[in-house]
Amino acid sequence: KAGVTQTPRYLIKTRGQQVTLSCSPISGHRSVSWYQQTPGQGLQFLFEYFSETQRNKGNFPGRFSGRQFSNSRSEMNVSTLELGDSALYLCASSWDRGAGGYTFGSGTRLTVV
Amino acid sequence: AQRVTQPEKLLSVFKGAPVELKCNYSYSGSPELFWYVQYSRQRLQLLLRHISRESIKGFTADLNKGETSFHLKKPFAQEEDSAMYYCALAKGGADGLTFGKGTHLIIQP
Secondary structure, three states, X not given: OOOOEEEOOEEEEOOOOOEEEEEEOOOOOOEEEEEEEEOXXXXXXXXXXXXXXXXXXXXXXXXEEEEEOOOOOEEEEEOOOOHHHOEEEEEEXXXXXXXXXXXXXXXXXXXXX | OOEEEOOOOEEEEEOOOOEEEOOEEEOOOOOEEEEEEEOOOOOOEEEEEOOOOOOEOOEEEOOEOOOXXXXXXXXXXXHHHOEEEEEXXXXXXXXXXXXXXXXXXXXXX
16 A cells, blocks of 8 residues: 655745645554654654644644644645754654554655755 | 653664664653664664564564663674664654654674
């Protein structure tokens, strides 16, 4: 079956702009979580969605937001981009809030200039 | 708040030697522990879960609640084991994963 699909793979944005990233989970998975990966901070949890509800949010400013649709697809949005937002953004899905572990996508590489 | 610590950023061993990647955690509840691996230019993938108590690619990991550790071990390293290894924790009810900083494992021929 198809894995976790993230689009786009690469993005270049200017400071102050906003960006929307998309994640399609594995079919049947209802839980989607997002992570930011940087060389300095490593993998940091952004938020988790289950059945269209945000279950948990990491320690990120309000500029970072997300949502989940009825088909479990998820989007995350970053407004007023800063240079420090440059990172690899990873999405992961699980069939039931982490049971069995999470399957990760390849990520979206965001560069803010 | 929960925390995962991987004390070694880099670990280099020779092929055929035993490997142990350390992971310590702090969490007041009953966590689920995982090891994830990221090979060069590949996506992050699940290697082991503590609840399954299985051996994958020769790796095993035992949860030691007394020492709050979940070390990853392999008796005989192979060159294809070279990768980044991340230890991760999920709280009961799973609200996302808390990752350690990762250990870069290099297996020398």
